[in-house]
Amino acid sequence: MKGRVLVVDDDLALAEMLGIVLRNEGLEVHHVADGSSAIGAFREHRPDLVLLDVMLPGIDGLEVCRQIRAESGVPIVMLTARTDTVDVVVGLESGADDYVVKPFKPQELIARVRARLRRGDEPEPERLTIGDLAIDVAGHSVTRGDERLSLTPLEFDLLVALARKPWQVFTREVLLEQVWGYRHAGDTRLVNVHVQRLRSKIEHDPERPEIVVTVRGVGYKAGQA
Amino acid sequence: MLLGLLVVSALGGVLYQQIASGLERDKIDTAQSEALALTAQAQATWDASTATSVDALDLAAFDIMRRILTAPGSNPSRYVVMSRSAGNDSDIVLASLRSGSLDLSEVSPELQAAVAASPGRQQTQMSEVTVGGENLPAVIIGSVVLVPNAGPYDLYFIYPLGQEVATMDLITNSFAIAGLTLTLLVGAVAWVVTRQVVAPVRRASEVAQRLSAGKLNERMPSRGEDDLALLATSFNAMADSLQSQIRQLEGLSAVQQRFVSDVSHELRTPLTTIRMAVDVIHDSRTGFDPSVARSAELLAGELDRFEELLADLLEISRFDAGAAALDVETVDLRSPLLRVVEATRPLADRRGSVVTLHLPDEPAEAEVDERRVERILRNLVVNAIEHGEGRPVDIHVGIGSDAVAVVVEDHGVGLRPGEAANVFTRFWRADPARARTTGGTGLGLSISLEDARLHHGWLQAWGERGVGSRFRLTLPQRAGATLHGSPLPLSPNEEP
Numbered sequence: 001m002k003g004r005v006l007v008v009d010d011d012l013a014l015a016e017m018l019g020i021v022l023r024n025e026g027l028e029v030h031h032v033a034d035g036s037s038a039i040g041a042f043r044e045h046r047p048d049l050v051l052l053d054v055m056l057p058g059i060d061g062l063e064v065c066r067q068i069r070a071e072s073g074v075p076i077v078m079l080t081a082r083t084d085t086v087d088v089v090v091g092l093e094s095g096a097d098d099y100v101v102k103p104f105k106p107q108e109l110i111a112r113v114r115a116r117l118r119r120g121d122e123p124e125p126e127r128l129t130i131g132d133l134a135i136d137v138a139g140h141s142v143t144r145g146d147e148r149l150s151l152t153p154l155e156f157d158l159l160v161a162l163a164r165k166p167w168q169v170f171t172r173e174v175l176l177e178q179v180w181g182y183r184h185a186g187d188t189r190l191v192n193v194h195v196q197r198l199r200s201k202i203e204h205d206p207e208r209p210e211i212v213v214t215v216r217g218v219g220y221k222a223g224q225a
Numbered sequence: 226m227l228l229g230l231l232v233v234s235a236l237g238g239v240l241y242q243q244i245a246s247g248l249e250r251d252k253i254d255t256a257q258s259e260a261l262a263l264t265a266q267a268q269a270t271w272d273a274s275t276a277t278s279v280d281a282l283d284l285a286a287f288d289i290m291r292r293i294l295t296a297p298g299s300n301p302s303r304y305v306v307m308s309r310s311a312g313n314d315s316d317i318v319l320a321s322l323r324s325g326s327l328d329l330s331e332v333s334p335e336l337q338a339a340v341a342a343s344p345g346r347q348q349t350q351m352s353e354v355t356v357g358g359e360n361l362p363a364v365i366i367g368s369v370v371l372v373p374n375a376g377p378y379d380l381y382f383i384y385p386l387g388q389e390v391a392t393m394d395l396i397t398n399s400f401a402i403a404g405l406t407l408t409l410l411v412g413a414v415a416w417v418v419t420r421q422v423v424a425p426v427r428r429a430s431e432v433a434q435r436l437s438a439g440k441l442n443e444r445m446p447s448r449g450e451d452d453l454a455l456l457a458t459s460f461n462a463m464a465d466s467l468q469s470q471i472r473q474l475e476g477l478s479a480v481q482q483r484f485v486s487d488v489s490h491e492l493r494t495p496l497t498t499i500r501m502a503v504d505v506i507h508d509s510r511t512g513f514d515p516s517v518a519r520s521a522e523l524l525a526g527e528l529d530r531f532e533e534l535l536a537d538l539l540e541i542s543r544f545d546a547g548a549a550a551l552d553v554e555t556v557d558l559r560s561p562l563l564r565v566v567e568a569t570r571p572l573a574d575r576r577g578s579v580v581t582l583h584l585p586d587e588p589a590e591a592e593v594d595e596r597r598v599e600r601i602l603r604n605l606v607v608n609a610i611e612h613g614e615g616r617p618v619d620i621h622v623g624i625g626s627d628a629v630a631v632v633v634e635d636h637g638v639g640l641r642p643g644e645a646a647n648v649f650t651r652f653w654r655a656d657p658a659r660a661r662t663t664g665g666t667g668l669g670l671s672i673s674l675e676d677a678r679l680h681h682g683w684l685q686a687w688g689e690r691g692v693g694s695r696f697r698l699t700l701p702q703r704a705g706a707t708l709h710g711s712p713l714p715l716s717p718n719e720e721p
Contacts, residue, residue, distance in 0.1 A: 011494045011495075013495070013498045014494055014497055017497075017498045017501045017502055018501070020501075020505065021504075021505065024505070081493040081494065082490065102493040102494060102496070102497040103493055103496040103497040103499075103532055103535075104497060104500070105500060106500070106501045106505070187596075188595075188596075189552075216555075217556075217557070217590075
């Protein structure tokens, strides 16, 4: 696995340990210890993934997440000590793609990181349509007519997963496995939050979605073209 | 007020009676002495008279009547009637005379008879007469004069009590006004007393109500040095003491909850570092000395237990703090059950237990928090496998009209009498002497029970020594509904 990872965490022991584990996986790791210097380090190193602690001195993790998301679709994985619904949902809504709850196993973290970095490994030319949208998988672009829609890589993966099998209803668990790379049961709220974010970007009316349709009691599927 | 009015009326009545009777007696006395004097005067005049003829006697009688007996003024104080006595058998008959508008018809026959019976004595009677169209009480006095040559004649003096009636009217009016004034005064005094005494008591009651409604800053105003001020002071002292105790308890509880939560969270970051370090060491243990390698394995294993315990403690503290929230959606209970059975298959294989699912064909749907329900089911299944001693584990699903139920049944050691109630107690172990070969934190069933309660559901245990134990989870199909029964029996001998 190759790539650059920016670790934003104020706990130096944990940050160093994260560095050891990630370098063992062949990744290049940079570290900052507080929120205020995070955005500068992000611009300097242009990482392929950001590991972000929620509780930070200076600017807190959620705000850092919003700032990074404002200028980049780079995958962001949050590190959190809290699993309460509100904390997780707020974290996801501020733009994080995924989260890992402390204490986590290194394999678990690496699986999350790998799932987010994996993309781009299979650049086979493929063109898909979903609703009135055209997807260029290799070129990572989604267009409606001449208009190019700006999606984060995660939202792009989510849309591609649905578009590849328009006849299939995806349960949240299946999406967690295919898009997020969870091998065991994960938090289905991840799917809910990101489907909402995706809809707000691609649907004509996010209140009445036509491209990503909810199948009550089961999951989601691509809408009829 | 009413009582005051009654007292005043009664008092007024008695006084009125006394005054009235006094006045009346006085009038009778006056009338009697006046009549006596007048009768004597008339008798003396008659005795001095020399008239012998009827005409002369009539004239004399008229003269006596006019000069002596008739009272002066247009509204005379007395009326006099002279008439021939009943027993007079003289040949000379004089005309009956009267001084005013009243005649013999006003005099009752009883009085006339009494006068006739004892001519030498004065007779008195109370009666009613009509003067100027007005009914008035009157004193009538009868006496007899001896008219020379013409025999005895009755003299009746009629004294109407007009003056006295007027006086009594005046007194009545005075009494009424005085009574009314007095009553009002009593009312006013009562009102003032109420203001002084009852109002503070009422205020105390209001303050007490506000205090019990949670407004702990409420106090009574305390002024002066009377009993009420003392009451207010004691009341406020009580409120102060209550307030400080409640504040203290609230503070303690909040501090404790914060502490548990903070400790759990603060532990997580170093624990994560340890976790990763241990895993790195554990992964490279093949190159170590055997004892160091074994130590690394033990370290990794115990760290797992430590993490589980911390996670469960945190979950319990969340329930205790009331911070647990339901994330409800419609779930077919068969799917979490299938996942749980799949996930616990390695454990079941190790223990040699066969887990059999008895699922209905139709979906067992209920509005629940899937994550929590799956956690309950996983707990029950893992428990059944661990205490099942390698014997089969059966899982039944029942669907009722308003509830769904899952029964997890093992055929292991079972439970002793009374233990079924204890299995949900935190850190409770069925047999303290038994080696802790089984994992678990001792909090699993406690958390499951809290999860079930959060759904307004039931989690119950049944067990018999040597037969096995059954755990039944019953959940309402609609979130927040109240359960009335379960579609599955708790014990195998019982009808659902």
